[in-house]
Every structure is written in C-alpha cells, then in structure tokens.
Amino acid sequence: MSGDNPVPTGHGARLTVDLAALVANWRTLAAHAPRAECGAVVKADAYGCGLSAVAPALWRAGCRTFFVAHLSEGIAARRLLPEAAIYVLNGLPPDSVEAFRAHGLRPVLGDRNELFEWAAAADGAVPAAPHPAALHVDTGMNRLGLPVAEALALAGDPVIARAGIDLVMSHLVSAEQPDDPLNARQAADFRRVRAAFPGLRASLANSSGTCLADAARHDLLRPGYALFGGNPEPGRPNPMRPVVRLEATILQVRTVAAGESCGYNARWQAPAPRRLATLSLGYADGYPRSASNSGHALVGGVPCPIVGLISMDLIILDVTEAPDARRGGTATLIGDSLDIDSVGRAAGTIGYEILTGLGSRYVRTYVE
Ligand SMILES: *Cc1c(COP(=O)(O)O)cnc(C)c1O
Numbered sequence: 615m616s617g618d619n620p621v622p623t624g625h626g627a628r629l630t631v632d633l634a635a636l637v638a639n640w641r642t643l644a645a646h647a648p649r650a651e652c653g654a655v656v657k658a659d660a661y662g663c664g665l666s667a668v669a670p671a672l673w674r675a676g677c678r679t680f681f682v683a684h685l686s687e688g689i690a691a692r693r694l695l696p697e698a699a700i701y702v703l704n705g706l707p708p709d710s711v712e713a714f715r716a717h718g719l720r721p722v723l724g725d726r727n728e729l730f731e732w733a734a735a736a737d738g739a740v741p742a743a744p745h746p747a748a749l750h751v752d753t754g755m756n757r758l759g760l761p762v763a764e765a766l767a768l769a770g771d772p773v774i775a776r777a778g779i780d781l782v783m784s785h786l787v788s789a790e791q792p793d794d795p796l797n798a799r800q801a802a803d804f805r806r807v808r809a810a811f812p813g814l815r816a817s818l819a820n821s822s823g824t825c826l827a828d829a830a831r832h833d834l835l836r837p838g839y840a841l842f843g844g845n846p847e848p849g850r851p852n853p854m855r856p857v858v859r860l861e862a863t864i865l866q867v868r869t870v871a872a873g874e875s876c877g878y879n880a881r882w883q884a885p886a887p888r889r890l891a892t893l894s895l896g897y898a899d900g901y902p903r904s905a906s907n908s909g910h911a912l913v914g915g916v917p918c919p920i921v922g923l924i925s926m927d928l929i930i931l932d933v934t935e936a937p938d939a940r941r942g943g944t945a946t947l948i949g950d951s952l953d954i955d956s957v958g959r960a961a962g963t964i965g966y967e968i969l970t971g972l973g974s975r976y977v978r979t980y981v982e
Pocket of ligand 1: 657703836840
C-alpha cells in the first residue's frame with residue numbers, strides 16, 4: 615500500500631481496506647480471551663469499511679457470531695453469511711417479528727415489551743420452536759436493556775425459555791478508561807445477572823472491554839472498533855494493525871506570498887511565502903470539516919498541515935516542507951502515522967466517527 619500509487623483517473627481519492635489486517639486484528643482480540651468466542655460487530659456497514667467485503671473475510675477466518683444495529687443491516691448480513699449467528703443490537707421494533715424469523719436473525723431484546731412480544735410469537739408458531747434471541751441488561755448506560763432488578767426478577771421465569779434466549783449481555787460505559795470505577799461496578803452487576811441465568815451464554819466486552827481484566831470477558835467478545843484498527847487502549851501504543859488508508863490526488867501546487875489567505879472566508883494567512891497543494895477530497899467525502907486548520911496529511915511521508923477551511927470537494931495543504939508535492943501525486947489523509955484515532959482528535963471527535971463517516975465517493979480497494 616504505497617503512497618505513490620496514483621488514484622485512478624476520474625476519481626478524487628482512494629480508500630484502501632486491508633482485509634488481512636482486519637483478520638489479524640480479529641485474531642489478536644480473540645487471543646485476549648482464549649476460552650471465549652470472539653464475535654464481530656459489523657454495524658454501520660462494518661464501521662464504514664464495507665460489510666460485503668468485511669463480513670465474508672471474518673467468516674473465512676473463523677468468526678461465527680456477528681452483531682449489527684438494525685434489522686435491515688441484519689438482512690444484508692444474512693445474504694453474505696448464510697450460516698452465521700447474527701444478533702441485532704437495537705432490538706425488536708413493533709411488527710418486526712416475522713422479518714426477524716424469516717431471515718433467521720436474533721434480536722437483542724432490550725425491554726419487557728420486546729421480550730414478551732418475541733416469546734408470544736414463538737407460542738403461536740407451528741412447530742412451536744423458539745428462534746434464538748439475546749436479552750440485553752442495562753448495567754449503567756441507561757440506554758437499552760432491562761434494568762438489573764427487572765432482569766433478576768425474570769430469572770427462572772418460563773418466558774426466558776419460551777423466547778429462546780441463548781445469550782445475556784450488557785454494555786460497558788467507559789471500557790476505554792480502565793481506571794473508571796464504573797467498570798468494576800458493571801462487571802459485578804453483570805456477574806450477578808449471569809449467575810441468575812445459568813445455562814445462558816454471557817457477553818460484556820466491546821473492543822476496549824477485551825483489554826480489561828478477566829471480569830469483562832465471559833463467553834463471547836463483541837469487538838467492533840479495534841477490528842478496524844482503532845486503539846482499544848487510548849494512551850498506550852496501539853496493538854492493532856491499521857485497516858484503512860485514505861489517499862487523495864494533488865490537483866495543483868501553487869506558491870503564495872506572505873499575507874495571502876486561502877479558502878473560504880480567508881481563515882488562514884500565509885506567515886511567509888508558502889507552497890500550497892490542493893487535494894481532490896473534501897467534507898462531501900466524509901473527511902470532517904472540523905479538521906480545518908488542525909488536521910494533517912502526509913506527502914512523501916512529510917506531515918503537511920491542512921490550511922484554511924475544508925471545502926466540499928477540496929482540501930488545501932501547506933506543502934512547503936514536502937519536496938515531493940506535485941500535480942498528479944497523492945497525499946495520505948489516513949494511514950502510516952495518521953491513524954484513525956489521531957485523525958479523530960485533530961477533528962475534535964473520535965476515530966469511530968471518522969470511520970463511520972467514510973464516504974461513498976472514493977474508489978474503494980480491498981486487499982487480502
Ligand atoms: C457498537 C457496540 C459494540 C462494539 O463496540 P466497539 O467499542 O466498537 O468495540 C459492542 N456492543 C454493543 C452493544 C455495541 O453497541
């Protein structure tokens with residue numbers, strides 16, 4: 615994946631997704647808990663990386679359990695993964711039972727209404743075979759899931775078997791901050807919950823959760839972000855391999871005199887004579903406008919600051935220090951020293967938002 619390989623003519627930028635790195639990351643995370651199964655969260659079109667390439671690659675590597683957010687994402691995943699267990703995190707919307715059953719999807723039931731609706735549908739089925747589902751227990755997020763007390767009150771209730779519950783899960787509030795006392799509190803509450811449902815599998819850990827002590831690991835890991843190269847342990851060296859690389863074509867290079875500005879509303883002024891390069895990529899491609907005057911791109915390995923406001927289709931770089939900058943060359947916006955976490959920081963957001971915002975206008979290249 616060299617930065618000198620030009621973007622195909624007619625396109626502004628290329629997004630390269632390294633499926634071998636993705637699979638290596640899945641194996642690294644799986645090794646954090648060798649006695650647990652390692653699933654994969656592939657919601658939001660596999661964090662912007664493309665479900666249709668990502669899901670089969672993980673399946674071929676041995677991943678058997680997948681999580682998406684929406685029923686529609688589950689249906690798309692089912693077409694790619696005829697035999698996988700696919701859980702739908704956002705639960706069971708009204709009147710969706712038939713679609714879930716028809717596609718063999720497993721709702722993550724997030725309140726009593728969803729639980730009883732799913733169980734009632736199983737009662738009416740001929741033959742009366744329940745379709746599997748998960749029970750989501752809320753241990754602190756106050757977002758989705760039954761409160762712990764409500765879940766404990768359901769222990770031993772026949773509705774759990776009638777609904778085909780095969781997994782009990784919860785979600786960590788601050789897993790990427792290992793010192794946050796919330797982690798231990800949630801882990802303790804979740805231990806009580808799983809003890810009340812003997813025989814069910816249990817899942818608590820997202821990417822960062824797989825790096826916490828044993829308390830978070832249980833039977834099934836649910837990493838998403840780290841599969842795609844995000845650092846599950848912020849503040850420490852990133853153990854994950856980078857998965858995405860974003861490169862844009864340099865359209866032209868110009869020299870400006872001291873005092874000249876660039877871009878809309880003249881939000882940058884040259885402190886001295888500067889060389890500027892204009893890239894064929896902008897916020898319409900999913901590169902965040904909030905990185906104006908704060909982000910960087912690499913030209914021939916040299917970090918070059920983004921100057922002025924990012925436009926819809928164009929970004930201006932100060933390439934004074936980059937002798938390789940030339941018309942038809944490329945600049946790397948994500949890749950090498952510019953990992954998704956640092957791009958997120960420069961844009962005042964998180965790497966998750968950078969990934970899931972990746973646009974559809976690039977040429978996309980998948981490498982095995
Ligand atoms: C998105 C999500 C995950 C994956 O989280 P990452 O931080 O991306 O690893 C796991 N569990 C639930 C419930 C989620 O919503």
